[in-house]
Amino acid sequence: MLNVGLLGAGRIGAVHARAISKHGASRLTAVSDAFQENAKAIADTYSAEVRTSEEIISSPDIDAVLIATPTDTHSDLIEAATGAGKAVLCEKPVDLDLARAIGCEARVAQTGRPVMVGFNRRFDRNFGALKAALDSGEMGKAELLSITSFDPAPPPIQYIKTSGGLFRDMMIHDFDMANFLMGDLPVTLSATGASIVDPDIGAAGDVDTAAVTLSYADGRIAVIKNSRRAVYGYDQRVELLCSEGLLQAENMTENTVVRSTRDGVSRAKPTYFFLERYMPAYEAEWDAFVSAVNNNAPMPVSLADGVAALAMAEAATQSAQSGLPVALANVIKDSGCGEAA
Ligand SMILES: NC(=O)c1ccc[n+]([C@@H]2O[C@H](COP(=O)([O-])OP(=O)(O)OC[C@H]3O[C@@H](n4cnc5c(N)ncnc54)[C@H](O)[C@@H]3O)[C@@H](O)[C@H]2O)c1
DSSP states (O other): OEEEEEEOOSHHHHHHHHHHHHSTTEEEEEEEOSSHHHHHHHHHHTTOEEOOHHHHHHOTTOOEEEEOSOGGGHHHHHHHHHHTTOEEEEESOSOSSHHHHHHHHHHHHHHTOOEEEEOGGGGOHHHHHHHHHHHTSTTOOEEEEEEEEEOSSOOOHHHHHHHTOHHHHTHHHHHHHHHHHHSSOOSEEEEEEEOOSOHHHHHTTOOSEEEEEEEOTTSOEEEEEEESOOTTOOEEEEEEEETTEEEEEOOOBSOOOEEEETTEEEEOOBOSSHHHHHHHHHHHHHHHHHHHHHTTOOOSSBHHHHHHHHHHHHHHHHHHHHSSOEEHHHHHHHTTOOSOO
């Protein structure tokens, strides 16, 4: 039985607490939060203890730590937990700052402890099936990828202000999906961003609508579109044109009924948001982590994957600001680290 300490009992912490407790080979042992009442609510639900983050990290009865605190705490907590010998699953992104994330990766390597980054969409059964079809070879070579990722509504402005911006907080999932499907990092990124949905987001220095083109060394192309608002629900689609055909993963809808009448054809909306769409993916993500820890196997999403996606977010942020394409290698070099992430 894997004994787990959860750091951060907010929106996503509650999702992970459920998955940890539901899993047959893990137990939620302790929960921490900056606000004790948040930790207590989850601890009471799953018969766990409330402890401080420091106590959880130093507790000998904890095997693994799940980090679901705000992004600016991630690198510090990853380093502390791995330094204390724990296995770690940390929410995305690894950090707000690329140089800090690269430093964290180097320090974790010295501990030899495993760290997985929470790119849950890799565990969505639709995207997983699309990847399996690609890997089977029947579709030939992936040539042109298109990712659509629209939230139903923006988060509170307070969240936006500490999130690191749309590219680091939201599109980071899509950068990782591009890496997962294309099997390589792009050479350059060209980004356009605007504040169209909510002027307060623009006033906070962020964008709420963006499109990014990724160019690969062998000429392949990926396009990612993000918006913080889609009035019809959570729009999460992938389309991959391959040399032998087209792969598409469509939205999950509230139900599968299609109404066809003289006036037209209609169907249900996409499910509302990430909790509705990705709950099974969070459970599959946790299962993959437990299995990797128990089998001493490589993590299915590594810290290096998290750093790579963050470097792409940094490149897109710079490109949206300058209006010019940005080379990924230059972003990594400018962070003070000469090597590719
Ligand atoms: N993978 C996903 O789908 C997904 C979805 C949402 C959020 N996230 C990520 O998860 C992280 C948390 O996001 P959220 O939406 O749950 O935020 P949240 O604000 O709802 O929850 C964060 C919690 O951490 C607590 N906290 C703050 N500092 C702490 C510390 N040092 N130690 C312990 N607790 C602390 C806060 O009091 C709060 O309860 C962010 O990095 C975000 O990017 C990922």
